[in-house]
C-alpha cells in the first residue's frame with residue numbers, strides 16, 4: 001500500500017482560520033528539515049485565513065524541549081492552538097527512543113491538561129532521506145498536516161464551547 005502524502009487533504013473539510021491565533025514551536029535540531037516543516041505549516045495556516053500577526057513562532061534547541069516551549073506559549077500568549085515541529089532521526093544509540101518517548105508523552109500531556117490543542121508535528125524517521133521525503137519532498141510536508149490539524153481542532157474547540 002502506498003504511503004500517504006502528508007499534504008493531501010480535502011480543502012472543503014478545512015474550516016476558516018480567520019481570527020484564529022496559533023503558536024508554532026520549532027526544534028533547531030535537524031534545522032534543514034524543521035525549517036521546511038515551518039514553511040509548510042505557516043503557508044498552510046495563511047492559506048486558510050490566519051493573519052501573519054496571529055502566527056507566533058518560537059524555537060527550542062531540540063525536540064525534547066518542544067513540550068515545555070509549547071507550554072510557555074500557552075501560558076504567556078492567548079493562542080487557539082500550538083503546533084510543535086521537530087525531527088528525530090534514528091542514530092547509533094537508544095537516544096532516539098528516549099527523545100521520541102519524551103516529546104510524545106509531553107505533548108499528549110499538554111493536550112489533556114490545557115483546553116487547547118497541541119499538535120504533534122514531529123517526524124520520527126529511520127534516516128535523513130525519510131525525513132527529506134516528509135518535509136516538502138515526495139511524501140508531502142508534515143508541517144502542512146500539522147497546520148490542518150491545528151485549524152480543525154481549534155474550530156472544534158470553538159464549536160464545543162458555545
Ligand code: DLZ
Pocket residue numbers: 027029030061062063064065086087088089090091095099
Ligand atoms: C541529543 C539529540 C539527538 C542525538 N538527536 C536529536 C534528534 O534527532 N532530533 C532532535 O530534535 N533532537 C535531538 N537531540 C537533542 C534533544 O532533543 C535535546 O535537545 C537534548 O537532549 C537536550 O535536552
